[in-house]
Amino acid sequence: MKIRFVTRNKHKFVEVSKALQEYGIKVEQLCLDKLEIQAKSLSDVVRFSLVVLYNVVGEPLVVEDAGLFIEALKGFPGVFSSYVFKTIGVNGILKLMENVSNRKAMFKSVVGYIDDSQIALFEGIVEGIIAYEPRGNMGFGFDPIFIPNGSEKTFAEMSVDEKNKFSHRAKAFRKLASWLIQDKFKR
Numbered sequence: 613m614k615i616r617f618v619t620r621n622k623h624k625f626v627e628v629s630k631a632l633q634e635y636g637i638k639v640e641q642l643c644l645d646k647l648e649i650q651a652k653s654l655s656d657v658v659r660f661s662l663v664v665l666y667n668v669v670g671e672p673l674v675v676e677d678a679g680l681f682i683e684a685l686k687g688f689p690g691v692f693s694s695y696v697f698k699t700i701g702v703n704g705i706l707k708l709m710e711n712v713s714n715r716k717a718m719f720k721s722v723v724g725y726i727d728d729s730q731i732a733l734f735e736g737i738v739e740g741i742i743a744y745e746p747r748g749n750m751g752f753g754f755d756p757i758f759i760p761n762g763s764e765k766t767f768a769e770m771s772v773d774e775k776n777k778f779s780h781r782a783k784a785f786r787k788l789a790s791w792l793i794q795d796k797f798k799r
């Protein structure tokens with residue numbers, strides 16, 4: 613089985629390819645813009661992107677939207693994570709978190725699948741804390757400042773396989789994989 617994953621982010625593509633290997637699912641990267649709307653939830657962003665992209669591609673496809681939600685910042689940057697990363701970045705977030713003792717945060721991923729008869733969404737969450745300084749040079753985005761519960765390392769200090777043991781993305785894509793396998797046998 614193969615899925616078409618629309619993303620311009622090659623790190624996401626590698627993470628997902630590895631996570632889905634154990635299900636025997638191959639991943640093809642489609643480098644198209646997701647045409648993201650500014651919505652209040654990741655699910656709304658994903659639904660919109662799915663419909664727009666399906667009209668262009670005309671074949672079953674998958675998109676994912678993810679974000680970092682920091683408790684002390686009332687969920688910021690959340691759905692604005694991509695923009696916030698490009699503007700104030702990791703150091704800007706650390707600045708906002710100066711003298712903040714509640715470091716709790718989570719990454720959330722919403723994966724969407726569309727074909728000619730259905731849309732299905734799957735969510736994955738990883739809880740953790742925001743580090744006091746960036747550590748590690750692997751991964752992307754806010755990986756250097758996120759430490760998942762159950763580890764001492766930031767995501768940027770982990771290999772892809774190690775990050776996949778914890779990550780929001782791996783959790784959401786594993787749900788998609790189980791569902792796709794069941795769906796295939798139903799048809």
Ligand code: ITT
Nearest residue numbers: 619620621676677678679693694697752753754755
């Ligand atoms: P595509 O839209 O092309 O898939 P993107 O990098 O723009 O790739 P998102 O729209 O999902 O992906 O962006 C969400 C932002 O949240 C992203 O730019 C990162 O800054 C951050 N983010 C999401 N998942 C992350 C992860 O696993 N590790 C670190 N940062 C992450």
